[in-house]
Amino acid sequence: xxxxxxxxxxxxxxxxxxxxxxxxxxxxxxxxxxxxxxxxxxxxxxxxxxxxxxxxxxxxxxxxxxxxxxxxxxxxxxxxxxxxxxxxxxxxxxxxxxxxxxxxxxxxxxxxxxxxxxxxxxxxxxxxxxxxxxxxxxxxxxxxxxxxxxxxxxxxxxxxxxxxxxxxxxxxxxxxxxxxxxxxxxxxxxxxxxxxxxxxxxxxxxxxxxxxxxxxxxxxxxxxxxxxxxxxxxxxxxxxxxxxxxxxxxxxxxxxxxxxxxxxxxxxxxxxxxxxxxxxxxxxxxxxxxxxxxxxxxxxxxxxxxxxxxxxxxxxxxxxxxxxxxxxxxxxxxxxxxxxxxxxxxxxxxxxxxxxxxxxxxxxxxx
Amino acid sequence: xxxxxxxxxxxxxxxxxxxxxxxxxxxxxxxxxxxxxxxxxxxxxxxxxxxxxxxxxxxxxxxxxxxxxxxxxxxxxxxxxxx
Amino acid sequence: xxxxxxxxxxxxxxxxxxxxxxxxxxxxxxxxxxxxxxxxxxxxxxxxxxxxxxxxxxxxxxxxxxxxxxxxxxxxxxxxxxxxxxxxxxxxxxxxxxxxxxxxxxxxxxxxxxxxxxxxxxxxxxxxxxxxxxxxxxxxxxxxxxxxxxxxxxxxxxxxxxxxxxxxxxxxxxxxxxxxxxxxxxxxxxxxxxxxxxxxxxxxxxxxxxxxxxxxxxxxxxxxxxxxxxxxxxxxxxxxxxxxxxxxxxxxxxxxxxxxxxxxxxxxxxxxxxxxxxxxxxxxxxxxxxxxxxxxxxxxxxxxxxxxxxxxxxxxxxxxxxxxxxxxxxxxxxxxxxxxxxxxxxxxxxxxxxxxxxxxxxxxxxxxxxxxxxxxxxxxxxxxxxxx
Numbered sequence: 001x002x003x004x005x006x007x008x009x010x011x012x013x014x015x016x017x018x019x020x021x022x023x024x025x026x027x028x029x030x031x032x033x034x035x036x037x038x039x040x041x042x043x044x045x046x047x048x049x050x051x052x053x054x055x056x057x058x059x060x061x062x063x064x065x066x067x068x069x070x071x072x073x074x075x076x077x078x079x080x081x082x083x084x085x086x087x088x089x090x091x092x093x094x095x096x097x098x099x100x101x102x103x104x105x106x107x108x109x110x111x112x113x114x115x116x117x118x119x120x121x122x123x124x125x126x127x128x129x130x131x132x133x134x135x136x137x138x139x140x141x142x143x144x145x146x147x148x149x150x151x152x153x154x155x156x157x158x159x160x161x162x163x164x165x166x167x168x169x170x171x172x173x174x175x176x177x178x179x180x181x182x183x184x185x186x187x188x189x190x191x192x193x194x195x196x197x198x199x200x201x202x203x204x205x206x207x208x209x210x211x212x213x214x215x216x217x218x219x220x221x222x223x224x225x226x227x228x229x230x231x232x233x234x235x236x237x238x239x240x241x242x243x244x245x246x247x248x249x250x251x252x253x254x255x256x257x258x259x260x261x262x263x264x265x266x267x268x269x270x271x272x273x274x275x276x277x278x279x280x281x282x283x284x285x286x287x288x289x290x291x292x293x294x295x296x297x298x299x300x301x302x303x304x305x306x307x308x309x310x311x312x313x314x315x316x317x318x319x320x321x322x323x324x325x326x327x328x329x330x331x332x333x334x335x336x337x338x339x340x341x342x343x344x345x346x347x348x349x350x351x352x353x354x355x356x357x358x359x360x361x362x363x364x365x366x367x
Numbered sequence: 368x369x370x371x372x373x374x375x376x377x378x379x380x381x382x383x384x385x386x387x388x389x390x391x392x393x394x395x396x397x398x399x400x401x402x403x404x405x406x407x408x409x410x411x412x413x414x415x416x417x418x419x420x421x422x423x424x425x426x427x428x429x430x431x432x433x434x435x436x437x438x439x440x441x442x443x444x445x446x447x448x449x450x
Numbered sequence: 451x452x453x454x455x456x457x458x459x460x461x462x463x464x465x466x467x468x469x470x471x472x473x474x475x476x477x478x479x480x481x482x483x484x485x486x487x488x489x490x491x492x493x494x495x496x497x498x499x500x501x502x503x504x505x506x507x508x509x510x511x512x513x514x515x516x517x518x519x520x521x522x523x524x525x526x527x528x529x530x531x532x533x534x535x536x537x538x539x540x541x542x543x544x545x546x547x548x549x550x551x552x553x554x555x556x557x558x559x560x561x562x563x564x565x566x567x568x569x570x571x572x573x574x575x576x577x578x579x580x581x582x583x584x585x586x587x588x589x590x591x592x593x594x595x596x597x598x599x600x601x602x603x604x605x606x607x608x609x610x611x612x613x614x615x616x617x618x619x620x621x622x623x624x625x626x627x628x629x630x631x632x633x634x635x636x637x638x639x640x641x642x643x644x645x646x647x648x649x650x651x652x653x654x655x656x657x658x659x660x661x662x663x664x665x666x667x668x669x670x671x672x673x674x675x676x677x678x679x680x681x682x683x684x685x686x687x688x689x690x691x692x693x694x695x696x697x698x699x700x701x702x703x704x705x706x707x708x709x710x711x712x713x714x715x716x717x718x719x720x721x722x723x724x725x726x727x728x729x730x731x732x733x734x735x736x737x738x739x740x741x742x743x744x745x746x747x748x749x750x751x752x753x754x755x756x757x758x759x760x761x762x763x764x765x766x767x768x769x770x771x772x773x774x775x776x777x778x779x780x781x782x783x784x785x786x787x788x789x790x791x792x793x794x795x796x797x798x799x800x801x802x803x804x805x806x807x808x809x810x811x812x813x814x815x816x817x818x819x820x821x822x823x824x825x826x827x828x829x830x831x832x833x834x835x836x837x838x
Contacts, residue, residue, distance in 0.1 A: 222395045282394030292370045349463040349672040351495015363540030367369050367485045369486025371644045373453035393451035403708040414700045418567025419596035422647040428698035436465050
């Protein structure tokens, strides 16, 4: 396997990084159409921003593709390749607790991790809008570098295009990721069985509320932070302690409700949640109450759901709680044979309601 | 029409000649118009709908249902079970 | 959260449900007026813990559902104008007009913004002097003081570019219309808690007296609603018909005098058409002449609106209690929360939207019930108005 050496501790790119170069980084402070044309401006951007930003020999080789040696990691036989891709279009691009770059890395790493894969390599394609301040791009690259380092992945290849002003909302990022699933491991949302228990790794709704509060101009005087984080280390600990986890899912868009509906559908099982057991930060809860939003449908970016045989639930919970990202982990529900495909929640008051799939965006309401 | 939730007034101030306040909802604070509850003091609770305080919450009244339930419970406990 | 959590307490809820079961000697039909109260019933499964004889019927207390189609179309026409920043509560964005909804208009490039408070719209007007900022002022009496304050503030700050499109509706005339409708089955009401924080409840006293029905002004949390039902059935069992205040922590008999004064200063009562129901006289607010400079209906010439309800949608009959959501051929098929044909499917407490989750909910419970042999009755709807 290619080893990359993440160099200096992950800190923001600053002038020091470029101080050895005799030519000033750029006399432009904004992205121009020329930066996407494949000529010297593009080369300039790659050589002076992206390559040092992600500093690894594979990327620095600047081939058209990254050729990677994975034989060592495959073990004797039976390891499988995990491959995923995501696009990130979040607005605003900088928000409390993160930015679009950090989100992109975490999102792709997490998609691999919840499948039981060890995330290894990322590719990133950038679509930049003409006029994007270079300082913003630098910040995002630095943030991605930090996120890659935290997750133990290397960004080995990428692409940049520039579109006319007005044709692309500042920056879009598409990340693809490769990981390896050890032999014998096969998690799937189709594997849940009646009697299994459902765990969540921590408080719900943090990311979506942080974004909404900034984006919709719903200013709160308390700052709510996104929970964007890499789950690779947590999932590793969980799977080491409990190899018979049936499935894991990161509840991003559509929240916990949508992820569990998908699971119920795929496994042809019913799900019953207990409202009182679901962890939520008081500030997030207060914001949801005020806006009339249901936290079950609000996006999370650093949380996971896990389905596990009942006998292993307590043990898995203990393992999760020992991890910094799982301190608020909780058992929130059960898998049943009844009402297959449907998710039901027992309320605080004791009656039950169906937790349906989200129909479009949740909007704040007055009624 | 209906969504109103209780919040605690943290401080009051005036803006464009209108009484406003910073109101805390169990951990999250928002600026709210207090023009129609002018007598409210920091520490007291108001009912807020679309960024506007409709009324003050009366603590005594709030306790009524729980007093009633308590009495009901005590009465139940006194009842002799039928044979 | 204080004054919220304790009203969601399991033990208190069960105690109240038991007390209701001990009180009723025969079946009763009670209507909860507010959409927010319906929301609580569906969310907490309140009907599941009530004894079988007590039937909760959903009223037309959803201002989103009952905003007249002409008004929705007018809003869309104004929002489509390039010089306009159209501000609205989130609820209204997916309500279908004759041709599409505000979200679709937004996708086509119109500047449409969700605001949490009408006062935010005033600030948007101050920040964008070269644009015309229009706020969609819908709601029952609860939202009238904040909407009035927005108009008053804009006037006071001389923000000539700010206007409101007013479509307020009032509860007492609707309640009277329900009670006067032939074949009415409603025997008691859970009155609108937040409306009454503003208006007080003196307006309901003549209604209770004339029709001899209990009207219990009720809050929105599960314990509030269960206590409201208990007080109502106690009156019904005793043959009483008066106004009682369950929501004493927020509601006083005279309401909020400052709010009532501002409403009178800014608005005047007018006739209003309720979508699906028809005209109810003296059931709405419009801006007083002194504020006509901020009246979007006058400022924007949007005559010649051709309204066209979906031919399939039976919202009107549902709101009037003539049909139930599952009587509609489109229910759950071509009409879903993802693709609503009418207002009752869009709003979270519209009967069809509530019933959609509620209906499936009943499926699950029927499956359980078949096993236990104890099915729950489906909710019924009341007939109101004599037609359009």
